Amino acid sequence: MKRSTTSRMLACALVAGLLLAACDRSPAPAGAGTDRSGPRAAADRIAEAEQRFVDDLYARYILPASEAFAARGEALHAAAQAFCGAPDGEGFAALQRAWREAVMAWQPIRWLQTGPASEQHRALRVDAWPQARLELVATRVGQLLASGQPVDAAAIANQPVQLQGLPALETLLFEGRSAIDFAGSPAGARRCALVVGIAGNVADIARSQRALWRQGADGGTRANSVFVSAGSAAVPPHNVINQVGNLLMQQLVELKDSAIGAPIGFSPSGQAFSPRPRLAHSWRSRASLERVLVSLESVHAVWSAGGDGYGLDDLLAARGAEAAAVEFETLLAAALDKARELHADGLTIHDGATDDAGRARLAELYERVRSLEVQAQLVVMPALDVALTFNFSDGD
């Protein structure tokens, strides 16, 4: 029996050897090993270009932006502490300003819902939007205020995400409030303590996120792994490009459908329904249009890597898709121009959605963002060899 098995193994080894030898006789690609013009060399060049993009994305975008948000988070916490130490109108205005600055520092990295931002639900805890129910945040804030639960930063970190971040603070600071609502009574003191607790939680999350993003500061494979939450596993740069492409698509879809479309009454399929101004992001503070503008600017910053860095436009050029790059850039400029124009005119999405004239102007912005999204989906992402995900919208 043993002998039979051995014979079989030897016979098979012989056959396998013959097969391998036959395979080895297949002609080698011309110039293999030295030629830098073959398909392998082209793939290597693309991989190098992709890694350069990732490294620049960290150096020119992620690290400065996460640094800025951490700084604004700390400033927000400090402003909350200062105001609650001596509540007055000036301190309240400074606190509202600090909240707005923190939001505008967050908005450029809001789309980066990956790596350190997605681990531990950090992005969700900072900015849980869009919400399941319209007034869920306000309801939850009211319930927490009415309860006897602790509201320091550590306790807030264990509350539902709707209570942990910038939307909850907006509810507290912009719901027709003034300094008097935070002083002179136990209810006011509790409200102030909650503001300090949430601001402290936001500052903690921003600090953690900054520290984790810094782990990719040296670029290369470590940066790739941090970006896609791969721990110590090695990840090629194309996985990061895939993730960046899909995240940018998600951002464009969110801008079109949730940030602009829903408040003015456009469904994702383009059908009209009743406008719902309160679906605007940060409608209480009237920061919604500025958020859209900052998001579009962030798309431009990633696209061009700040102008002199290696951006997505350069990656497209490396793939010989300059025409696609030019067209996307034109559409992006048009969307940015419209957003800037509306913002300069003092329009907000919440207020604009309440009348026909405002809606018509916002619909122009919607249309430009839609064109951008279509171009990204149909031309740019395929040109970058980004595999656009589908399970999220096409499950069963």
Add this chain to the structure above:
Amino acid sequence: MRIRNDRDAATRRAVASRLRFPRQALGSSGRRWLLACGLGLPLAAGLPGCAPSRQRAAYVVAAREADGAHVLVLHDAAYAELARIRVDARAHGFAQDPGRPDRVVVFARRPGTRAWVVDLAERRLVAAFSSAGGRHFYGHGAFTADGSHLLTTENDYEAGRGVIVARSTDDWRIVGEFPAHGVGPHELRLMPDGRSLAVAIGGIRTHPARPRENLDIDAMRPALNYVEIASGRLLGRYEPPDHRQGIRHLDVAADGTVLVAIQHEGQAGDGPGGGLLARHRGEDALAFPEAAPGDWVALQGYVGSVRVAAAGRHAIASSPRGNALVFWDWKANRLEESLPMLDACAVAIDARGTLAVATGGAGEVRGFVREDGRWRLARVAAADVGKALAFDNHMEAVG
């Protein structure tokens, strides 16, 4: 007994042995085996008798190639691709024959009408069959314990009735059917007693004329049903607290505990009615696991797949909408960990609950290990640039 034409065990064995002829014949003769290996090289590459030269598939997953072609992808235990098998429609779930592990049936995605039989050793389709007129598959099925019958969830769509159809595994002919006791039955698994099924009831009426549309959300009646195979009798029915919590996927642990995955047809949030995974092990109601803040919200109202380790206490679930994977200690009924992964959907876990794998719509395969009480990402196997595969909803551990 509603299953007709149920052969006795001896006949079944005889038929099975005929179907396994190539392996047995070659295995019985060293000379013939060597001859086949040595001379008929192209042929031998496909023969099970030459299996030592081939790595065994550990996982099979549905996918789409860059040009839109639908394929089944076989991976080895290290997630390296072994083979792609083309199918003529989008595939969904799998059922592995317990008696013949090389035989796997793959079902077309709702409202598909095709199913394919794959021989894992030969790495090719060996048969195909269709649903009857007026019916379509829901993308899932299960073998009976003895492998004699295949049971599939199907939609009798003009009547708006969910049915479980039984086929003989000798020739895939329909031999009977019984009601699923609910509209929109989806995944079903055999219970450890071998006599009953756990059936996920989505509760939503659909029609192939409007294939991806849910026709009446308000009338939804999702449930976890237990159905006796021999009689078709409903043994138990457990509904979630919110009628919009559609139950489409489930898995069964060795002790009979059933884990269900939920798709919320409204706007899911935290708290009661917002849970997207639940356990049932004989209680009066589904039990939702304890979760950390954000765990449910992060899943964005949708869990696409759930798999439980045959032994132990661990399970994995996916949310492609939330770009997240969830690891679940179902005995303690607590979500242990939520890890990000882009468009993650198809998942599998080993029998002991120490290794897990997930694939995503962007072509990634991720392997996880459980060490020191925590799940850790151990490996990312990426699709080659320019050859991107988009992995679909489900995979099956077939090793």
